[in-house]
Amino acid sequence: MPWPIDPFSLPFMQRAALEIILLAPLAGVIGAQIVLRRLAFYTHAVGTATFPGLVIAGPAGIPPALAALAVGGTYAAGLERLGRVRGLGRDVATALLLVAALAVGIVLASDVFDSGSGVDRLLFGSLLAIGDDELLATLVASLAVLAAAAFFRRTWIATGFDPQVAPALGLSSRMADRLLVAAIAVAVIAAVDAVGALLVSAILVMPAATARLFTRSVVALELTAIGLALAEGVGGLLLAFELDVPPGAAIAVLGGAAFAVAATATALAGRAGERAA
Amino acid sequence: MTALVTTSGLRGGYGPRSDAISEIDIHVDAGQIVAVLGPNGGGKTSLFRALLGELPRRSGAVEIEGRVAYVPQTERARLDFPVSALDVAAMGTYADAPWYRRLPLASRRRAHESLELVGLEGEAGTLFGELSGGQRQRVLIARALAREARVLLLDEPLGGLDRASASRVGRVLADLKETGRAILVATHDINDAQEADRVLCINRRQIAYGPPSVLDAETLERTYGGEMITLPGGGKAVVVQHHHH
Numbered sequence: 400m401p402w403p404i405d406p407f408s409l410p411f412m413q414r415a416a417l418e419i420i421l422l423a424p425l426a427g428v429i430g431a432q433i434v435l436r437r438l439a440f441y442t443h444a445v446g447t448a449t450f451p452g453l454v455i456a457g458p459a460g461i462p463p464a465l466a467a468l469a470v471g472g473t474y475a476a477g478l479e480r481l482g483r484v485r486g487l488g489r490d491v492a493t494a495l496l497l498v499a500a501l502a503v504g505i506v507l508a509s510d511v512f513d514s515g516s517g518v519d520r521l522l523f524g525s526l527l528a529i530g531d532d533e534l535l536a537t538l539v540a541s542l543a544v545l546a547a548a549a550f551f552r553r554t555w556i557a558t559g560f561d562p563q564v565a566p567a568l569g570l571s572s573r574m575a576d577r578l579l580v581a582a583i584a585v586a587v588i589a590a591v592d593a594v595g596a597l598l599v600s601a602i603l604v605m606p607a608a609t610a611r612l613f614t615r616s617v618v619a620l621e622l623t624a625i626g627l628a629l630a631e632g633v634g635g636l637l638l639a640f641e642l643d644v645p646p647g648a649a650i651a652v653l654g655g656a657a658f659a660v661a662a663t664a665t666a667l668a669g670r671a672g673e674r675a676a
Numbered sequence: 677m678t679a680l681v682t683t684s685g686l687r688g689g690y691g692p693r694s695d696a697i698s699e700i701d702i703h704v705d706a707g708q709i710v711a712v713l714g715p716n717g718g719g720k721t722s723l724f725r726a727l728l729g730e731l732p733r734r735s736g737a738v739e740i741e742g743r744v745a746y747v748p749q750t751e752r753a754r755l756d757f758p759v760s761a762l763d764v765a766a767m768g769t770y771a772d773a774p775w776y777r778r779l780p781l782a783s784r785r786r787a788h789e790s791l792e793l794v795g796l797e798g799e800a801g802t803l804f805g806e807l808s809g810g811q812r813q814r815v816l817i818a819r820a821l822a823r824e825a826r827v828l829l830l831d832e833p834l835g836g837l838d839r840a841s842a843s844r845v846g847r848v849l850a851d852l853k854e855t856g857r858a859i860l861v862a863t864h865d866i867n868d869a870q871e872a873d874r875v876l877c878i879n880r881r882q883i884a885y886g887p888p889s890v891l892d893a894e895t896l897e898r899t900y901g902g903e904m905i906t907l908p909g910g911g912k913a914v915v916v917q918h919h920h921h
Binding site: 435549550551553554556557559560561563564566567568569570611614615616617619620 | 772
């Protein structure tokens, strides 16, 4: 088989590609909401917060997805509580808890469980070592998040556009907002196996942020982000295979490059349009 | 005449100690425009919240016929959001549409008709952020119309608009009045208030309610306290606003 099809004849590459295919709809639907609602920092923070859970999961014999869900959920609840402290602000609360989670994870990994080189895998993912259990967990998480999106997508859009008025339009915006935060947490946990605790933004933020630069509707943003997530995911896999680099990092590099190209192209197009006008 | 909004002794607020509004007794018929006049922080928005059922009510009664819709100032909406004028108008129908399927044809038709009512059918596909301030205000009115509201609450709809845009929005409100809706308009402008059918003056409590003739110097002074000055010559009252940032 010719390159680039050939590497995908290997079972571990097929499983990795399937994982990307399962994550791509989340990158589109949830990624669009993350970018439109300015929740990128929260997304990154929830990803990082799963780190201590993943460190404990192996030695304790707990499924990693369950441990990540428990820690990520605790983080989201703690953030909700701390964010309400007067004078603190949600971004400060996010940063405080993020540092705390990362520090606890490092202490657990280095001094309690002696995770050694496994820390790299937890932080940056192990897409090439994805097993059937992880694929099943991603499938379940994706279906749950997409079901929530099907139910609340219109409310998310109306609330994001005009948060104060959504209740007056008969929309239950508060519940929808809480569900969006929970859906992002579940999407993050689904993506952690593939790209690690530190690089979840490569899947859930970068494609949508790039698509946002040149799309003019929410549907176009979602579909373009799905396409970019697939292209960057599969491209990153090939890069990782050929150059023997971690796949999570390769996907993040491709995502960053795609964003830089799109940002430059749209800026140049904007200037050309101004000159013509 | 059918009364669409009736309040008696309405009192409410968020904090435990002070009332945001009190002693509000109004009666608004179908086809009436009511100007709600008062200083910043005087309770105009709180009154709207009370009519929407969002402000905790401590005493009194509110009776409303049909749906109520709130039209905020345009700067409250996200101008960078990738939504067209039609998308925004259609948001008024979201609560009625089944979640599991595409927006029904009837809902989309309602959104189109609402845009037509505010004279913006030709801009249906234009991004909200690319419209002028007056057009954006009309799109937000269209969203309220798509909600099939009989009572419209508009928060300073003419604020920040140039004279031509303000006049266009004013004509839209006059047209809507003819369709039998009750329209409450929060405003700072005493001249605009004099064009309304009724005027409600509030400063945390009701100062006066009645035809525009209630707007005498004494009522305005009680409404605005030391914030009112009178220009020499024309005798027009101008309100000096303290903006809180």
